[in-house]
Amino acid sequence: MMMLGxxxxxxxxxxxxxxxxxxxxxxxxxxxGGVAGGxxxxxxxxxxxxxxxxxxNLLLGLYQGFAMYYRxxxxxxxxxxxxxxxxxxxxxxxxxxxxxxPWNASAATGLIAGVPSGGPYLVIAILALLAIGLxxxxxxxxxGEPQPGATSRPMAEIATLPKFRVAVxxxxxxYAIMILVMTATPLAMRAQGFEMxxxxxxxxxxxxxxxxxxxxxxxxIARFGAQRILLSGATLLIGTxxxxxxxxxxxHFWVALVLLGVGWNFLFVGGSAMLSTVHSEAExxxxxxxxxxxxxxxxAIGSLMAGQLLHRLGWEALNLAMLPLIxxxxxxxxxxxxxxxxxxxxxxxxxPES
Numbered sequence: 253m254m255m256l257g258x259x260x261x262x263x264x265x266x267x268x269x270x271x272x273x274x275x276x277x278x279x280x281x282x283x284x285g286g287v288a289g290g291x292x293x294x295x296x297x298x299x300x301x302x303x304x305x306x307x308x309n310l311l312l313g314l315y316q317g318f319a320m321y322y323r324x325x326x327x328x329x330x331x332x333x334x335x336x337x338x339x340x341x342x343x344x345x346x347x348x349x350x351x352x353x354p355w356n357a358s359a360a361t362g363l364i365a366g367v368p369s370g371g372p373y374l375v376i377a378i379l380a381l382l383a384i385g386l387x388x389x390x391x392x393x394x395x396g397e398p399q400p401g402a403t404s405r406p407m408a409e410i411a412t413l414p415k416f417r418v419a420v421x422x423x424x425x426x427y428a429i430m431i432l433v434m435t436a437t438p439l440a441m442r443a444q445g446f447e448m449x450x451x452x453x454x455x456x457x458x459x460x461x462x463x464x465x466x467x468x469x470x471x472x473i474a475r476f477g478a479q480r481i482l483l484s485g486a487t488l489l490i491g492t493x494x495x496x497x498x499x500x501x502x503x504h505f506w507v508a509l510v511l512l513g514v515g516w517n518f519l520f521v522g523g524s525a526m527l528s529t530v531h532s533e534a535e536x537x538x539x540x541x542x543x544x545x546x547x548x549x550x551x552a553i554g555s556l557m558a559g560q561l562l563h564r565l566g567w568e569a570l571n572l573a574m575l576p577l578i579x580x581x582x583x584x585x586x587x588x589x590x591x592x593x594x595x596x597x598x599x600x601x602x603x604p605e606s
Contacts, residue, residue: 253309253310253313254309254312255313255551256313257311257313257314258314258320259317259545261281261318262544262547263542263544264541265281265314265318266536266537266540269321270538274321274392275387275390275391275392278321278390282315282318283384285313285314285315285317285318285380286376286377286379286380289308289310289311289313290375290378291377292304292307292308293312293376294364294367294373294374294377297367297370297373298366308373312376315380317544321544323524324528325390325392326342327339327524327525332529336473336521336525337470337473338470339521339525340466340467340468341466341467342466343469343520344463345463350459354452356375356376360374404534405535410530410539414591415526415529416539418482418523419523419524419526420523421523421581422520422523422526422585423519423524423547424550425580425581426485426516426519427516427520427547427550427551428551428577429489429512429554429578430462430513431554432558433496433570434455434509434512435554436559437454437455437458438455439558439559440500440567441454446502446505455509457506457510458513460510461512461513462514462516463517465514465518466517469481469518469522473522478525479585479588482518482522482523482526482585483582483585483586485519486515486519486579487515488512488514489511489512489515489516491511491515492511492571493575495507496571527540
C-alpha cells in the first residue's frame, strides 16, 4: 500500500508543484502524507484495524511520492555545472536513513506501552513535522519556478529525445532491479539459515551502499559525464549477479548487496542528472512526473514479484534473470554516447565546402 501510494502520487505531485511551487507542494506532501499517515497508522494499530493501517501506509507512500522531488528541487536552483552534485548531495541524506530507520524500528517499538509497535509511526509523524519546519525556510528564486506563459513542448516530442529515453530507462531499470533483489534478499538469507541480526547487518550495509556514494557521485558525473557513470552502475549490477552466483555465505550476500546499492546509486543519480537537462522550467512538471511515474510503477512491480520469483527460480537464477535488463541499460547508454559523439563531431567539422 505504501508503494501504491508512491506510484499514484508521483505525477499529480509534480503537476501540483508546478502550479503552486516547490515549498507549498512539499509542505502539503509532508502534512497529508507524513504527519497524517504516521498518526493514522498509529491509531490503526491502537484500534486493531487492518484496513485503517493500510490507509495510513497509503498516505506514507504519498509522502514519499512528494519527497522524491527534493532531488529535482535542488537541481532547479543549482547552476548547470553544479546540478549533478546538487542532486547527489540530496540523495546523500539517505546515509542518515540507514541508521535512523533501523534505530526507529527497534528503539521506538515500545514507546507507547499500550500500543505495541505503534511508536515508530509516531516518530515518523514527528519527523514529518520537523521536515515541515525546514520546508518553511525553502526559498526558490523566480528562475527556479515555472513562469506564466512560458512555452512548453508536447510530452510526445520530449519523449522522442534519446537523452530522455536513456535517463528514464537507467533510473527505472536500476531502481526496479535494486528493489526486487533487495526484497528477495531477507527471504533468501532466512532460507539459508541466517539469523535476523545477520539479515539486518546485510540490509544496513546495502542502504549505506545506496546512499554513501552520493557524496561523490555528483562530482564523478561532473568530471566524467553521466554516460560513464551509468555504464559504471550497470557494471556494478553485473558484479552483483556474478557474486550472488558464486556462493551463499554471509560474505557473498554482503558483497552482492553493497554492489547492488552502489550500482543503483550511479544509475538513479546519473539518470536524474541527465533528465534535469532535457526540459525547461515550464516542462519540468510533466517530464519529472512521467519519469517518476514510470520508475515507481516498475519499482512496485519489482517489489511484488520478488517473493514469487525467488520461490520459482531460486536466489541464483533470480539474479541471472536481471542480466538482460542490465545489458539493455548498458547498450542504450553506449548507443546514446556514440550518437552524441557523432553529433558533436559533425557540429565541429561544420558543413562540407562546395
